[in-house]
Amino acid sequence: MPTQRLTHLLKTPQSVSEVTDAQWNGIVEAGRKNQLLGQLAAALRRAGVFELVLPAVQRHLALDELTAQRRAEAALWELKGMRRAIDPSVPLVVLKGCAYMVAGDVNAGGRLFSDVDLMVPRAHLDAVESSLISVGWKPSRVNDYDLAYYRNWMHEVPPMEHVRRHTVCDLHHAINPPVSRYYIPPEKLFAHLVEVLPGIHVLSPTDRVIHCALHLLQEGEPKKLIRDLYDLHLLLQQHFGADQGLTPLLLRADELGVGAPTKTAVAAAQSLFVDNTTAQLPKGWLQKQVEIAALSTLDKGHLSGELAGWAVLAHSHWMKMPLRLLVPHLTRKTWVTWFPDKEV
Numbered sequence: 483m484p485t486q487r488l489t490h491l492l493k494t495p496q497s498v499s500e501v502t503d504a505q506w507n508g509i510v511e512a513g514r515k516n517q518l519l520g521q522l523a524a525a526l527r528r529a530g531v532f533e534l535v536l537p538a539v540q541r542h543l544a545l546d547e548l549t550a551q552r553r554a555e556a557a558l559w560e561l562k563g564m565r566r567a568i569d570p571s572v573p574l575v576v577l578k579g580c581a582y583m584v585a586g587d588v589n590a591g592g593r594l595f596s597d598v599d600l601m602v603p604r605a606h607l608d609a610v611e612s613s614l615i616s617v618g619w620k621p622s623r624v625n626d627y628d629l630a631y632y633r634n635w636m637h638e639v640p641p642m643e644h645v646r647r648h649t650v651c652d653l654h655h656a657i658n659p660p661v662s663r664y665y666i667p668p669e670k671l672f673a674h675l676v677e678v679l680p681g682i683h684v685l686s687p688t689d690r691v692i693h694c695a696l697h698l699l700q701e702g703e704p705k706k707l708i709r710d711l712y713d714l715h716l717l718l719q720q721h722f723g724a725d726q727g728l729t730p731l732l733l734r735a736d737e738l739g740v741g742a743p744t745k746t747a748v749a750a751a752q753s754l755f756v757d758n759t760t761a762q763l764p765k766g767w768l769q770k771q772v773e774i775a776a777l778s779t780l781d782k783g784h785l786s787g788e789l790a791g792w793a794v795l796a797h798s799h800w801m802k803m804p805l806r807l808l809v810p811h812l813t814r815k816t817w818v819t820w821f822p823d824k825e826v
Contacts, residue, residue: 488518493755514542523546568610575601575684576678582690620643658802715752715754771793
């Protein structure tokens, strides 16, 4: 399977000499489909084996690397502009892909991301939103129901897009919904911020790893699972290597009330990208579904992959919302999908 070959190459880039010409077609397709082609190039360069790749394949890899670099430069430019527009007394926290880039995390090499994800204290949310609007960031147009959904239940406002450059900003006040069964009070994260540029912060390394683990389960998008798991693997290697071990990470996850999902995500990442680990222990149901769904992104019509993807998606909804809110919400969304011209 192409995705499995891609995963093997990311795990052991030194094995690149064993890849046949025919296999490269599937690996490049899987890398592009999973948005991992640039990160594969970075992995091969770190291992010193990039030059062993076929010249035609090198061009594909280098192009994705260059695209990732240009997007990162554009995002940094936008980020600095937003920092100038926002009251300097308001702490500005960068999340996810943009955070990996400004923090210099190893998984930022070759990594594609399109949105700038920011977090500010909820008390400053309206003021920050107004400041961004004043410099050209336009809130998405949503109906009254979706606006209430974002404002009352979610951890972010509707996406904002710049009127000229069409860059998208996701403005958060927490890293997961306040109604989530795994809600993390943001003040616990703000207490450990790291300033990486003047007035620009990221979560602590431990909290970045936890956010990565929580995000991949909370979003539940099968097509993004393999990249999110690779992100998690590289972050674990960088911040919790063999000398330190996972104990500080798991203690912090337990302190934040997200020990169970963090352990599941970490176990899945280690199972896919690390040899000879404790991942040989019996796998839980959710870990199995995550791994199957992640490795099945190109196998359309493969029943086990499709079912695993649906299971991970259903679990993500269960994580984000209690059933008393989730059932009416999904019922309404299903009705609108089937009958778009009829109001609920």
